[in-house]
Amino acid sequence: MGLMSGKRGVIFGVANDKSIAWGTAQKLHEHGAELAFTYLNEALEKRVRPLAESLGSEIILPCDVTSDEQIEAVFAELEKRWGKIDFVVHSVAFANRDDLKNPFSQTSRDGFRLAMDISAYSLIPMVRYAAPLMSEGGSVVTMTYLGAVRAVPQYNVMGVAKAALESSVRYLAAEFGEKNIRVNAVSAGPIKTLAASGIGDFKKKLHVMEERSPLKRTVTQEEVGNSALYLLSDLASGVTGEVHYVDGGFSIVAG
Ligand code: NAD
Numbered sequence: 001m002g003l004m005s006g007k008r009g010v011i012f013g014v015a016n017d018k019s020i021a022w023g024t025a026q027k028l029h030e031h032g033a034e035l036a037f038t039y040l041n042e043a044l045e046k047r048v049r050p051l052a053e054s055l056g057s058e059i060i061l062p063c064d065v066t067s068d069e070q071i072e073a074v075f076a077e078l079e080k081r082w083g084k085i086d087f088v089v090h091s092v093a094f095a096n097r098d099d100l101k102n103p104f105s106q107t108s109r110d111g112f113r114l115a116m117d118i119s120a121y122s123l124i125p126m127v128r129y130a131a132p133l134m135s136e137g138g139s140v141v142t143m144t145y146l147g148a149v150r151a152v153p154q155y156n157v158m159g160v161a162k163a164a165l166e167s168s169v170r171y172l173a174a175e176f177g178e179k180n181i182r183v184n185a186v187s188a189g190p191i192k193t194l195a196a197s198g199i200g201d202f203k204k205k206l207h208v209m210e211e212r213s214p215l216k217r218t219v220t221q222e223e224v225g226n227s228a229l230y231l232l233s234d235l236a237s238g239v240t241g242e243v244h245y246v247d248g249g250f251s252i253v254a255g
Contacts, residue, residue: 002032003233008082010036010074012063012126013091013143016047018193020143021091023221024228029055031229033087038063038074065092065122075129085133087232090126090142093119093195099157101200107157115157120164127172127183137180139232142169143224144185144243146251154200166243173241182240184231188224189213189247215248 009028013021014037025035036059039048045062052060059081063070078085095115099107123142130140147155148162166185173183190196190205199205209218227246230236245251 002030003229003235004028004031004033006032007086007232008034008036009085009087009089009138009232010038010059010078010130011089011091012038012065013089014039014048014051015044015194017051018191018221019091020188020191020193020221020224021089022051023223023225024089024091024141025051025055025225027222027225027229028087028089028232031233033232036061036074036078036081040064065126066117068125071122071125072129075133079133083133084135085130086136086138088126088130088138088140089228089232090123090140092122093143093158093161095119095156095158095161095198097198100154100198102156104156112157112160115161116164119158119161120168123165123168124172127176127181131176131179131181134179134181138182139236140172140181140183141228141231142183142185144169144187146187146189146245146247148187148243150251152205158199169243170241177240182231182236184236184240185243186224186227186231187243187245187247187251189219189250191219191221191224193221209248209250212253213248213250214253217248219246219248 035057037052038061039045061074063074096111099111144162147159148166169185224246
């Protein structure tokens with residue numbers, strides 16, 4: 001019996017086999033979960049569909065999280081196919097490349113709005129539409145980064161969006177706790193992915209992590225997936241509103 005046997009849920013944010021969402025999907029599958037996936041657009045569908053099918057998934061739906069209607073449609077389809085769900089993985093973020101390179105004070109109003117919309121706000125309607133399907137309780141995990149609480153060079157507007165995301169985790173956890181719906185975040189160390197390629201000097205972040213983190217190395221998508229698995233499983237039945245660090249201890253060291 002796996003930790004997730006009999007549980008069903010949806011994963012937002014697989015772009016390819018390097019995605020943190022994919023590392024998470026593999027762990028959930030290994031532990032017996034039944035998974036649905038979403039993809040951003042047709043170009044990504046070509047990558048996501050074969051990955052999803054390799055884990056036996058039959059529900060693979062489009063969703064641009066800037067659209068409430070598309071988010072609602074995903075959960076309407078899940079209700080039709082499954083009736084109820086047990087978990088949601090939110091592993092979605094975006095900011096304009098310029099806003100991750102230029103000095104922070106140059107952040108444009110539109111760039112700020114876009115980063116907040118996709119990377120922070122989207123969690124709120126996701127939980128809103130997921131909650132009625134979590135009739136026997138449920139668990140939601142989102143992905144965040146240290147730049148939410150420290151001024152990490154060039155993380156810029158994404159750090160502000162992650163701060164809003166982490167705060168949203170606490171408010172959603174407070175609102176839905178009575179319904180036994182838990183909401184948590186995993187704060188991952190830097191990992192080379194499509195999204196990470198937009199962040200200025202990303203390689204340097206990997207080197208700094210190898211040099212300074214207590215574990216003296218970077219972490220993997222699978223290690224992040226293991227923590228998401230824990231938070232989504234009944235092992236974490238008493239845990240909500242938390243930010244759980246998977247960064248080799250980097251966040252605890254100074255200098
Ligand atoms: P990724 O590029 O594989 O995943 C980002 C996903 O966001 C993609 O699947 C993309 O399609 C999706 N996305 C972007 N705009 C969207 C929209 N409008 N609607 C729907 N989906 C949209 O990169 P990743 O590194 O796996 O990122 C996943 C999450 O992990 C993000 O929240 C990211 O901030 C977070 N994270 C990443 C790192 C890292 O170093 N890679 C570290 C900490 C946290």
